[in-house]
Amino acid sequence: MIEVGIVGASGYTGLELVKMLLNHPSFRLNYLATSSGDVMLEELHPALLDLITFPVEEVDVEQVAQRCKLVFLALPHKASMGLARQLIERGVKIVDLSADYRLDRETYEAAYCPHEDPEHLGEAVYGLIEYYREEIKVARLVAGPGCYPTATLLGILPFIPYIDTSAPLFVDAKSGVSGAGKKLTETSHFVTINDNIFAYNPLKHRHAPEIEEKIAKVHGAEVSVNFVPHLIPATRGELVSVYATLKEEIDPRQILENAYETERFIRLREKPVDIKSTAGTHFCDLYAARNGKALFVSSAIDNLLRGAASQALAAANLMMGLDEGAGLPVIAYVP
Ligand SMILES: NC(=O)c1ccc[n+]([C@@H]2O[C@H](COP(=O)([O-])OP(=O)(O)OC[C@H]3O[C@@H](n4cnc5c(N)ncnc54)[C@H](OP(=O)(O)O)[C@@H]3O)[C@@H](O)[C@H]2O)c1
Numbered sequence: 001m002i003e004v005g006i007v008g009a010s011g012y013t014g015l016e017l018v019k020m021l022l023n024h025p026s027f028r029l030n031y032l033a034t035s036s037g038d039v040m041l042e043e044l045h046p047a048l049l050d051l052i053t054f055p056v057e058e059v060d061v062e063q064v065a066q067r068c069k070l071v072f073l074a075l076p077h078k079a080s081m082g083l084a085r086q087l088i089e090r091g092v093k094i095v096d097l098s099a100d101y102r103l104d105r106e107t108y109e110a111a112y113c114p115h116e117d118p119e120h121l122g123e124a125v126y127g128l129i130e131y132y133r134e135e136i137k138v139a140r141l142v143a144g145p146g147c148y149p150t151a152t153l154l155g156i157l158p159f160i161p162y163i164d165t166s167a168p169l170f171v172d173a174k175s176g177v178s179g180a181g182k183k184l185t186e187t188s189h190f191v192t193i194n195d196n197i198f199a200y201n202p203l204k205h206r207h208a209p210e211i212e213e214k215i216a217k218v219h220g221a222e223v224s225v226n227f228v229p230h231l232i233p234a235t236r237g238e239l240v241s242v243y244a245t246l247k248e249e250i251d252p253r254q255i256l257e258n259a260y261e262t263e264r265f266i267r268l269r270e271k272p273v274d275i276k277s278t279a280g281t282h283f284c285d286l287y288a289a290r291n292g293k294a295l296f297v298s299s300a301i302d303n304l305l306r307g308a309a310s311q312a313l314a315a316a317n318l319m320m321g322l323d324e325g326a327g328l329p330v331i332a333y334v335p
Contacts, residue, residue: 002320005031005064007083008074009056010044012178013097016309017072018045022052024327027316031067033059035079059083065090070316073097074309076181077112084141085117093319094141095127095312099206101143102126107213111206127315128153129324130263131218142315145214147307148173148207148229151240153214154266154284155299158259159244159252160219163295167245171211171227176234176275179303193233202228236304237275242297252288252295260286264325265306265314273300280333282310282325305329 004021008014009032018041021029029052032041037058042049044056057063061083064071070093073080080098087094099108101124105115115121125139126132128150136142145153152171156163163169174197177188186192187200208227215223253268260266265282273285278300288297301307310328317326 001028002026002069003028003030003067004316005029005033005068005071006074007033007059007064007071008097009041010034010182011074012182012304013308013312014072014074015045016304017074017313018048018052020310020313020327020329024313026320026322026326029054031064031071032056033064035059061086061090065092068092070095070320072312072316078116081115081117085120088120088140093139093316095144095316095319096124096141097144097308097312099146099210101141102145102210103213107209111209126214126217127311128214129311129314129318130154130260130266131157133318133324136315136318137321139319142312142319144308144312144315146207146210147175147179147238147301147303148205148227148240149210149214150307150311151238151284151299151301152207152211152227152242155240155286155288155297156242156244157215157218158255159246159288159295159297160215160221160223162246162248162250162255163223164245164247164293165221165223168226169223170243171208171225172230172241172243173227174230174232174239175303176232176236176238178236179238179307187231193231195233197230197232199228199230205229234275236302237279238301238303238307239273239275240299242295244295244297246290246293246295249290249293252290252297256286256288265328272298275300275302276334277332278302278306280305281330282306282314282328283330283332
């Protein structure tokens with residue numbers, strides 16, 4: 001068994017990682033931490049009572065290095081990079097779920113804050129599995145993509161060569177409230193979000209530069225992404241609709257089949273996708289249609305899993321030479 005740890009075990013994505021690792025065929029949980037520690041895991045997450053008894057500690061770099069071959073950092077941005085730097089130097093492989101290693105330095109500093117670990121930023125591999133699989137296999141440090149960029153990029157990347165990049169590309173995204181993490185804010189307050197739906201940070205959300213940068217890296221194309229996220233009254237799930245203008249009248253279904261024929265965790269649907277069919281799974285469901293040269297691409301993921309924790313686990317599997325799908329959940333929470 002390969003010993004692994006989670007820093008950020010009290011958070012939403014930390015919990016998803018614990019759940020998957022409980023039944024993983026080759027990974028064994030050997031270290032759990034939060035910012036304050038000194039608590040049992042089942043006290044933090046009563047849903048785990050009688051399934052696992054595990055102490056959660058305050059973060060200690062030496063303990064992580066002694067007890068783990070690989071660690072998941074399920075932390076807010078900025079908290080990750082200080083820790084990642086010390087862990088890489090001690091030979092621990094890292095999958096970071098935060099934004100800290102996702103972007104080029106210039107893009108990161110424009111959207112977030114000054115970068116504290118430029119030395120390792122350059123070697124970090126972007127963890128969008130279907131597009132970076134071979135690089136992930138040999139990486140020491142993988143950066144989990146943002147949840148919205150995961151759904152958006154999986155949908156739109158196959159179409160970029162056929163899109164008129166001089167016309168605006170609109171990404172209309174909707175997310176369940178768990179996308180914001182466990183901390184309560186006014187927008188995630190029950191009274192605000194219940195029976196409600198609204199856009200937030202339209203055209204200036206931090207995930208727009210991430211989507212633009214990765215389109216440029218994969219296709220060498222400069223695309224201006226007009227990104228409008230919405231919050232919806234659901235716990236988990238993300239639905240992304242992309243509206244673009246085509247250069248020619250291609251067959252959208254054929255483009256998706258060509259791109260994802262051999263991908264077992266991408267499902268092509270005959271009808272527009274929905275969030276419930278992917279909730280609780282690692283799947284990304286895709287659908288595309290066109291009206292003349294107007295293209296509509298629709299994708300659905302579970303933000304906590306394919307948008308964060310299960311994509312991180314898939315990357316960890318590849319980094320340790322295991323089957324990509326080991327321990328990944330595939331049965332949706334339906335009905
Ligand atoms: N939620 C999603 O759908 C989603 C999707 C994609 C990516 N992400 C990214 O994944 C990361 C985790 O997200 P989340 O939703 O799980 O967040 P969360 O629910 O807010 O949990 C954050 C965790 O980080 C811990 N923490 C905070 N500062 C720390 C520090 N300095 N040292 C050690 N532990 C610290 C917290 O521990 P305490 O309880 O001790 O404060 C908590 O366990 C974030 O960077 C987020 O942007 C999230």
